[in-house]
Amino acid sequence: xxxxxxxxxxxxxxxxxxxxxxxxxxxxxxxxxxxxxxxxxxxxxxxxxxxxxxxxxxxxxxxxxxxxxxxxxxxxxxxxxxxxxxxxxxxxxxxxxxxxxxxxxxxxxxxxxxxxxxxxxxxxxxxxxxxxxxxxxxxxxxxxxxxxxxxxxxxxxxxxxxxxxxxxxxxxxxxxxxxxxxxxxxxxxxxxxxxxxxxxxxxxxxxxxxxxxxxxxxxxxxxxxxxxxxxxxxxxxxxxxxxxxxxxxxxxxxxxxxxxxxxxxxxxxxxxxxxxxxxxxxxxxxxxxxxxxxxxxxxxxxxxxxxxxxxxxxxxxxxxxxxxxxxxxxxxxxxxxxxxxxxxxxxxxxxxxxxxxxxxxxxxxxxxxxxxxxxxxxxxxxxxxxxxxxxxxxxxxxxxxxxxxxxxxxxxxxxxxxxxxxxxxxxxxxxxxxxxxxxxxxxxxxxxxxxxxxxxxxxxxxxxxxxxxxxxxxxxxxxxxxxxxxxxxxxxxxxxxxxxxxxxxxxxxxxxxxxxxxxxxxxxxxxxxxxxxxxxxxxxxxxxxxxxxxxxxxxxxxxxxxxxxxxxxxxxxxxxxxxxxxxxxxxxxxxxxxxxxxxxxxxxxxxxxxxxxxxxxxxxxxxxxxxxxxxxxxxxxxxxxxxxxxxxxxxxxxxxxxxxxxxxxxxxxxxxxxxxxxxxxxxxxxxxxxxxxxxxxxxxxxxxxxxxxxxxxxxxxxxxxxxxxxxxxxxxxxxxxxxxxxxxxxxxxxxxxxxxxxxxxxxxxxxxxxxxxxxxxxxxxxxxxxxxxxxxxxxxxxxxxxxxxxxxxxxxxxxxxxxxxxxxxxxxxxxxxxxxxxxxxxxxx
Amino acid sequence: xxxxxxxxxxxxxxxxxxxxxxxxxxxxxxxxxxxxxxxxxxxxxxxxxxxxxxxxxxxxxxxxxxxxxxxxxxxxxxxxxxxxxxxxxxxxxxxxxxxxxxxxxxxxxxxxxxxxxxxxxxxxxxxxxxxxxxxxxxxx
Ligand SMILES: Cc1cc2nc3c(=O)[nH]c(=O)nc-3n(C[C@H](O)[C@H](O)[C@H](O)COP(=O)(O)OP(=O)(O)OC[C@H]3O[C@@H](n4cnc5c(N)ncnc54)[C@H](O)[C@@H]3O)c2cc1C
Ligand code: SF4
Ligand code: SF4
Numbered sequence: 001x002x003x004x005x006x007x008x009x010x011x012x013x014x015x016x017x018x019x020x021x022x023x024x025x026x027x028x029x030x031x032x033x034x035x036x037x038x039x040x041x042x043x044x045x046x047x048x049x050x051x052x053x054x055x056x057x058x059x060x061x062x063x064x065x066x067x068x069x070x071x072x073x074x075x076x077x078x079x080x081x082x083x084x085x086x087x088x089x090x091x092x093x094x095x096x097x098x099x100x101x102x103x104x105x106x107x108x109x110x111x112x113x114x115x116x117x118x119x120x121x122x123x124x125x126x127x128x129x130x131x132x133x134x135x136x137x138x139x140x141x142x143x144x145x146x147x148x149x150x151x152x153x154x155x156x157x158x159x160x161x162x163x164x165x166x167x168x169x170x171x172x173x174x175x176x177x178x179x180x181x182x183x184x185x186x187x188x189x190x191x192x193x194x195x196x197x198x199x200x201x202x203x204x205x206x207x208x209x210x211x212x213x214x215x216x217x218x219x220x221x222x223x224x225x226x227x228x229x230x231x232x233x234x235x236x237x238x239x240x241x242x243x244x245x246x247x248x249x250x251x252x253x254x255x256x257x258x259x260x261x262x263x264x265x266x267x268x269x270x271x272x273x274x275x276x277x278x279x280x281x282x283x284x285x286x287x288x289x290x291x292x293x294x295x296x297x298x299x300x301x302x303x304x305x306x307x308x309x310x311x312x313x314x315x316x317x318x319x320x321x322x323x324x325x326x327x328x329x330x331x332x333x334x335x336x337x338x339x340x341x342x343x344x345x346x347x348x349x350x351x352x353x354x355x356x357x358x359x360x361x362x363x364x365x366x367x368x369x370x371x372x373x374x375x376x377x378x379x380x381x382x383x384x385x386x387x388x389x390x391x392x393x394x395x396x397x398x399x400x401x402x403x404x405x406x407x408x409x410x411x412x413x414x415x416x417x418x419x420x421x422x423x424x425x426x427x428x429x430x431x432x433x434x435x436x437x438x439x440x441x442x443x444x445x446x447x448x449x450x451x452x453x454x455x456x457x458x459x460x461x462x463x464x465x466x467x468x469x470x471x472x473x474x475x476x477x478x479x480x481x482x483x484x485x486x487x488x489x490x491x492x493x494x495x496x497x498x499x500x501x502x503x504x505x506x507x508x509x510x511x512x513x514x515x516x517x518x519x520x521x522x523x524x525x526x527x528x529x530x531x532x533x534x535x536x537x538x539x540x541x542x543x544x545x546x547x548x549x550x551x552x553x554x555x556x557x558x559x560x561x562x563x564x565x566x567x568x569x570x571x572x573x574x575x576x577x578x579x580x581x582x583x584x585x586x587x588x589x590x591x592x593x594x595x596x597x598x599x600x601x602x603x604x605x606x607x608x609x610x611x612x613x614x615x616x617x618x619x620x621x622x623x624x625x626x627x628x629x630x631x632x633x634x635x636x637x638x639x640x641x642x643x644x645x646x647x648x649x650x651x652x653x654x655x656x657x658x659x660x661x662x663x664x665x666x667x668x669x670x671x672x673x674x675x676x677x678x679x680x681x682x683x684x685x686x687x688x689x690x691x692x693x694x695x696x697x698x699x700x701x702x703x704x705x706x707x708x709x710x711x712x713x714x715x716x717x718x719x720x721x722x723x724x725x726x727x728x729x730x731x732x733x734x735x736x737x738x739x740x741x742x743x744x745x746x747x748x749x750x751x752x753x754x755x756x757x758x759x760x761x762x763x764x765x766x767x768x769x770x771x772x773x774x775x776x777x778x779x780x781x782x783x784x785x786x787x788x789x790x791x792x793x794x795x796x797x798x799x800x801x802x803x804x805x806x807x808x809x810x811x812x813x814x815x816x817x818x819x820x821x822x823x824x825x826x827x828x829x830x831x832x833x834x835x836x837x838x839x840x841x842x843x844x845x
Numbered sequence: 846x847x848x849x850x851x852x853x854x855x856x857x858x859x860x861x862x863x864x865x866x867x868x869x870x871x872x873x874x875x876x877x878x879x880x881x882x883x884x885x886x887x888x889x890x891x892x893x894x895x896x897x898x899x900x901x902x903x904x905x906x907x908x909x910x911x912x913x914x915x916x917x918x919x920x921x922x923x924x925x926x927x928x929x930x931x932x933x934x935x936x937x938x939x940x941x942x943x944x945x946x947x948x949x950x951x952x953x954x955x956x957x958x959x960x961x962x963x964x965x966x967x968x969x970x971x972x973x974x975x976x977x978x979x980x981x982x983x984x985x
Binding site for chain 1: 871879884901916918926937
């Protein structure tokens with residue numbers, strides 16, 4: 001059979017999901033697939049669009065990459081807008097005049113932001129909030145602006161307001177209706193929401209109909225309202241609802257709804273059987289679904305229609321749980337209670353702690369018809385389960401919205417849920433699917449997620465998914481892993497997996513999806529370390545800097561008196577006399593205490609915070625790099641002189657040590673990593689007390705792992721023998737990466753190996769025999785780390801913005817008068833208690 | 846709830862201060878590091894300022910002096926929360942201090958002094974007693 005041509009117009013979230021489903025389908029080879037996307041970017045995660053202003057870039061948000069599409073054999077054409085359809089000839093025309101013929105056509109053109117027809121709405125700096133390009137335009141426009149207004153106080157409007165606020169604009173929201181989010185909340189809820197949002201410094205103007213926009217006096221624009229009141233602003237973002245992009249369908253004579261939207265049936269067929277429509281452009285039973293979840297269901301139904309599978313679109317629930325400007329808002333089912341006669345309402349309002357909750361219960365008091373939450377969404381999951389599974393309500397339904405201290409009932413246990421309960425509505429995964437998956441041998445949250453895709457849509461169900469997994473694993477007697485701290489109910493290993501698999505690049509995103517609260521000094525550095533060992537981004541970026549331990553923050557080791565020590569890299573312990581002189585001069589000029597470390601380098605102590613940049617400028621100018629002595633990272637590769645000088649040596653241990661140190665420098669890990677190379681079995685470099693030790697043999701190298709000095713010394717285990725240099729390096733790559741992925745926080749390799757099920761043999765099986773099939777992956781991750789190496793001091797010195805941080809006081813350049821030294825053995829040392837009492841003026845203590 | 850704790854504590858703090866006080870500008874917003882701390886001189890005292898944009902854009906100010914190490918380094922600590930209460934962890938020996946009332950969570954004997962701080966337009970201000978004749982320490 002010759003292939004049919006399938007054209008998908010629109011490469012947004014739903015169009016992408018459709019292709020993803022198709023790629024997994026056995027019939028995928030029946031089609032020649034062409035995808036037309038009008039935007040410059042391949043499909044990206046619009047739901048998390050706002051993260052673009054919070055440090056994510058386009059690549060972080062990408063859903064589909066050109067490589068992925070190529071691998072699927074899909075012909076993706078970007079910057080390609082379809083402008084007309086000819087249904088008789090089954091052809092369509094692109095803006096550049098290209099004509100394409102289809103056998104099957106899928107419309108996934110989404111919607112566009114509605115801009116109210118107000119005179120002046122087309123002025124410069126009047127923008128919308130829908131695409132990455134829109135956000136670029138907003139960012140651009142905000143640069144010389146001080147104020148911004150969002151027209152529209154709905155869900156997207158508030159999200160846009162948050163973005164403007166984040167761009168440091170004085171922000172106002174103008175809403176036509178008498179309250180914010182009129183679709184989701186009632187008058188009480190709206191008032192509370194308003195108070196909370198105003199408390200954040202966003203001005204809220206309701207009951208305002210904008211009449212026209214004209215030149216402002218102090219700002220770029222002046223908005224004139226129905227009562228002639230005015231508001232001046234530099235930038236306006238319209239967010240007054242969305243409209244389906246049905247223009248192609250409309251002109252081609254397909255049936256469209258009165259208020260727009262391409263009419264579809266349960267099979268997602270339009271009025272022309274060769275054309276399907278999915279996502280926000282589609283109108284089903286007179287409804288447009290402005291959420292991804294329903295769009296994904298449509299994508300699945302449309303595919304089933306093409307392939308003859310049995311699956312129909314049966315409508316979708318529009319319940320939502322959101323955090324807008326940091327305020328929780330939840331809406332379930334018939335939240336207003338105006339859809340069924342006789343419905344009874346329960347309401348709870350606490351003006352002090354600013355919480356509002358409402359229950360809509362059936363006339364007989366047995367069923368939950370809807371609910372509304374403002375201020376605290378922790379009630380959402382339980383209510384949602386009652387609602388979507390039609391569970392019998394408790395005899396006092398109000399207990400579901402009362403605080404526990406007032407007789408509220410505890411959240412519905414996972415136990416109480418039927419197997420059919422939907423956990424992930426984006427990917428339509430039920431509790432039963434998850435349970436089955438665990439019975440089939442998936443033994444961690446990460447594996448369950450990979451297998452079912454649960455929690456990988458909007459992410460709203462992440463917490464509940466974890467509950468189900470934990471509960472089921474416990475029921476099966478499997479060990480439930482331990483939480484890292486009160487903010488994340490995950491182990492370090494699980495967090496690492498989430499970060500890597502979901503492409504999470506900052507703490508904020510991880511916490512929003514999987515954690516709670518602000519974080520702490522346990523999870524923040526742990527996550528910083530995970531992010532660094534997956535992405536290896538510059539650790540002092542805005543989104544990372546607050547996570548770092550002090551030593552990482554200042555790229556130096558803080559000592560007991562608050563001063564810092566400076567350790568440049570001396571790879572393999574080899575240093576030229578000239579460089580040694582530079583170190584001596586720097587130490588002398590800044591009066592630093594100087595000591596040789598156990599790792600064969602030189603440590604300069606007693607630098608004050610303000611001195612670090614000047615000291616490092618000298619060192620970097622002389623060709624030194626940071627030694628990462630401050631990081632939980634690869635420290636040094638110690639070596640003996642080896643065969644070059646030593647009469648016993650059988651291999652060049654110095655060369656290998658330098659190569660290893662340069663290869664792994666900057667690699668961050670759950671704890672510090674030390675390596676060593678000895679040139680023969682006499683072992684002068686003490687390699688068997690290191691995390692990774694290499695000892696030369698006549699035939700190559702013996703590799704030892706998981707040795708440790710420190711408090712509980714451990715003799716390293718022999719891991720592999722007589723390796724050639726290339727194999728040795730590959731093996732070390734994988735060993736380190738496997739450790740980085742699976743160890744607990746602050747767990748050295750020695751304790752890690754001791755605690756690992758299966759111990760040494762297991763690790764050998766994984767690394768040497770690729771028992772888990774992950775070696776290629778480990779290689780890639782290591783390659784990425786190596787490729788992204790940077791001398792953090794060099795980067796920092798290039799940025800005046802970062803250097804600002806290296807001040808003891810933001811408003812005073814003088815030294816900290818509390819830091820005092822005395823002399824001992826010809827060098828400085830911190831003054832002790834009695835000496836300090838004498839040396840520091842009392843007023844400063 | 847977090848919001849409640851904060852408003853109560855802010856109230857307490859406000860009560861502590863008598864009428865003889867004034868808002869003094871000690872820096873600008875751009876001097877701060879979001880989600881982290883910096884040191885500043887307020888009169889003669891070194892204080893630590895923590896700006897938490899994610900927690901209602903709050904600015905906290907406490908003394909920079911760590912009673913355990915005897916060093917001015919509180920500003921270098923990691924901020925976070927313990928059961929919803931915002932805290933800073935002293936970077937040397939890791940004790941936690943509440944940013945609301947300054948008490949040390951591990952040792953009831955020790956505490957940091959707390960100051961009221963706010964943004965006034967672009968400026969950082971702390972509430973201070975009016976200078977009582979004593980001259981501010983000249984920058985050396
Ligand atoms: C800021 C923001 C926040 C949101 N938050 C949430 C949320 O929390 N939860 C939720 O469920 N939903 C949310 N949504 C809604 C969600 O993003 C949409 O439901 C979803 O993107 C719809 O997917 P779609 O594929 O139908 O449309 P889109 O993602 O808009 O994709 C349509 C694509 O088709 C292209 N196109 C249109 N016409 C043509 C043409 N003629 N030729 C070629 N290409 C064309 C468009 O340029 C676009 O790229 C949010 C949306 C925004 C903007
Ligand atoms: S380990 Fe062997 S090669 Fe290296 S210094 Fe000692 S004796 Fe020489
Ligand atoms: S052995 Fe103890 S005293 Fe010496 S450097 Fe290590 S931690 Fe400090």
